[in-house]
Amino acid sequence: MGSTRRSFTDEYKKAAVAFVLDEGRQIKEVARNVGVHEMTLGKWVKKEREIREASTEPDAVLSESERAELIRLRNEVKTLKSERAQLEMQVSFAKKVATWFAKDQQ
Structure with missing residues (x-):
């Protein structure tokens, strides 16, 4: 069938x-x-x-809503990059502290 x-x-x-x-x-x-x-x-x-x-x-020319969304998304990307950099610094610091404590324990 x-x-x-x-x-x-x-x-x-x-x-x-x-x-x-x-x-x-x-x-x-x-x-x-x-x-x-x-x-x-x-x-x-x-x-x-x-x-x-x-x-x-x-x-092509962007409409007002497209331009507003583009600006909003660019600002969001800046914010997220900044937050990421801050988190990477915290991780780096935590690694250094962990290394320091590990050496101190020996």
Whole structure:
């Protein structure tokens, strides 16, 4: 007994993907509503995102929300780098103290 594989038109795929990318709905929700598996819709969405990214110019002007997010993310990276440097100093100090105590115990 052969398996039956469903096929979808390009228009159907584009409409389902538009719900996710243009309207901001979750893949899980849209997949359930349009009657496809989450993985299938996820692949369609991934493919469309790649197409959209390839078609945009790298020097394209950012919208205000994109620019605000970029600034927020850059600030977050600075903060995380600073916290990491501080933790690395603490680890280094702890190693030196442990070495000192180990020598003192002998």
